Each structure stands twice: as C-alpha cells, then as structure tokens.
Amino acid sequence: MDDDRGDRRAELAGSHARVTARIEAACAAAGRPAADVRLVAVTKTYPAADVLHLAALGVTDVGENRDQDAAPKAAEVRAAGADLRWHFVGQLQRNKVKSVVRYADVVQSVDSVRLARALADAAGRLRERPLDVLVQVSIDGDPARGGALTGPGADPEVALDRIAAAVAEAPALRLGGVMAVAPVGWQPEAAFERLAEVAAGLRAAYPAATAVSAGMSADLEAAVRYGATHVRIGSALLGKRPGLR
Numbered sequence: 001m002d003d004d005r006g007d008r009r010a011e012l013a014g015s016h017a018r019v020t021a022r023i024e025a026a027c028a029a030a031g032r033p034a035a036d037v038r039l040v041a042v043t044k045t046y047p048a049a050d051v052l053h054l055a056a057l058g059v060t061d062v063g064e065n066r067d068q069d070a071a072p073k074a075a076e077v078r079a080a081g082a083d084l085r086w087h088f089v090g091q092l093q094r095n096k097v098k099s100v101v102r103y104a105d106v107v108q109s110v111d112s113v114r115l116a117r118a119l120a121d122a123a124g125r126l127r128e129r130p131l132d133v134l135v136q137v138s139i140d141g142d143p144a145r146g147g148a149l150t151g152p153g154a155d156p157e158v159a160l161d162r163i164a165a166a167v168a169e170a171p172a173l174r175l176g177g178v179m180a181v182a183p184v185g186w187q188p189e190a191a192f193e194r195l196a197e198v199a200a201g202l203r204a205a206y207p208a209a210t211a212v213s214a215g216m217s218a219d220l221e222a223a224v225r226y227g228a229t230h231v232r233i234g235s236a237l238l239g240k241r242p243g244l245r
C-alpha cells in the first residue's frame with residue numbers, strides 16, 4: 001500500500017473511531033444499548049476506495065444520494081469483494097428506479113405513492129429479494145421541500161398513510177419505517193421528537209416498521225435521544241464535501 005492510501009486509511013480510522021464513540025455516548029446518555037443504532041456512512045462524492053477503507057474498519061452500511069455516482073461505485077466495491085448494505089438516501093427520479101433497485105438494499109427516500117409504485121414494479125421484475133423502503137417524512141410540512149405529509153388535508157399522493165399502504169401492499173417491497181432530515185432553522189430535538197411521534201403512529205399500523213433514520217454529522221446525539229435506529233453520517237466520517245452536496 002502506498003503512503004497516500006495508508007494516510008487516508010489512518011484518517012478514516014480516526015474519524016470512524018470518533019463517530020462510533022459519539023454514537024456510543026449518545027446511546028449511553030439515552031439509556032439505550034449501542035447495538036440499537038446503526039451507522040450508515042454517507043459516502044456521496046467520495047470514491048469507492050474510501051468505501052473499501054470503511055468496510056475494512058467494520059462499516060456495514062453505506063448511503064448514497066445520486067444514482068449516477070452510486071451505481072458504478074457499488075459495482076466497484078462489490079467487485080473488490082466487499083459485501084455492504086447500500087442505502088439510497090437522495091431524491092429519486094422515477095427514471096432512475098430501474099437502476100437503483102439493482103444495487104440498493106434500502107431506499108430511504110420514498111415520498112410519493114407514484115414512486116412507491118414505480119419501485120414496487122421495478123423491484124418485482126429485477127430483484128430476487130424484497131427491497132426495504134423507508135418513507136421520508138416532512139417534519140415541517142412544507143410541501144415545497146419534499147417528504148411525506150401527515151394530518152388531514154394532505155395531498156393523497158404524498159400522504160404518509162397512503163404511501164405506507166402502497167409500500168405495504170407490494171410483495172416486492174418491505175416497509176421498514178421512516179426517515180427524515182431536520183429542517184434548517186429547527187432545533188434538532190424538536191424535529192426528532194416530532195419524527196418520533198410520526199414513527200410511533202406508523203408502527204401502530206405496521207408493527208414491523210421499526211426503523212427511524214434520523215441524525216447526520218451535526219445532530220446525531222439529538223436523533224439518538226429521540227429514538228433513531230439509523231444515523232446517516234457523511235462529513236464527520238469522510239470530511240467536508242466541496243459544494244452543497
């Protein structure tokens with residue numbers, strides 16, 4: 001191994017240890033076992049080589065938000081012999097669905113009935129195993145920002161209960177739970193408390209839908225405090241991304 005790669009491996013080992021320690025401390029503070037919270041390393045904009053370093057450090061789950069980058073990266077990682085769970089966490093256009101269902105194990109960002117049906121159709125034709133699906137929930141109810149809406153009067157196309165039903169009735173999909181991003185300008189605690197209420201409501205109707213994907217580099221502690229089962233960590237692990245992604 002040349003020096004650059006050794007340096008990057010050491011850098012990632014350090015950040016991975018720090019993130020793992022944060023998750024463990026947050027679990028301890030919340031009185032939850034550390035095994036309750038799974039780390040999803042969001043590797044968007046970073047190369048397959050970094051994914052392989054993380055896999056060697058014990059990371060089992062990775063997240064990506066653009067099919068154009070994720071599809072070749074997943075293929076490269078698989079060809080190198082690493083068997084990871086791939087989570088798609090970005091906005092998903094329906095013309096990318098056929099590609100995503102071939103490598104993703106989980107799609108965390110389903111926020112319309114139309115998208116759920118397109119995934120069900122593609123997964124049924126192109127996959128052997130069901131695809132795990134989380135419904136992305138809007139915390140602030142702003143329809144412009146995407147995410148499923150709750151409460152009376154929500155457009156049925158993006159209503160959480162309608163999306164959940166569309167996923168639950170599709171044999172090729174498995175309803176795993178909910179995902180959210182804390183809206184800008186919100187206290188993370190308030191956002192994740194709200195998400196916990198939504199998750200509990202969904203679980204009452206679908207007891208197997210236990211996943212709560214919440215928390216990123218800046219707010220994982222608040223997410224764990226309010227019941228996150230998955231935290232999606234990019235920059236705290238891999239470094240600050242250039243640009244807005």
Ligand SMILES: *Cc1c(COP(=O)(O)O)cnc(C)c1O
Nearest residue numbers: 042065089216217232233234235
């Ligand atoms: C980029 C991204 C993350 C990771 O964000 P960081 O702040 O870098 O940890 C998590 N979730 C989604 C949906 C993302 O797009």
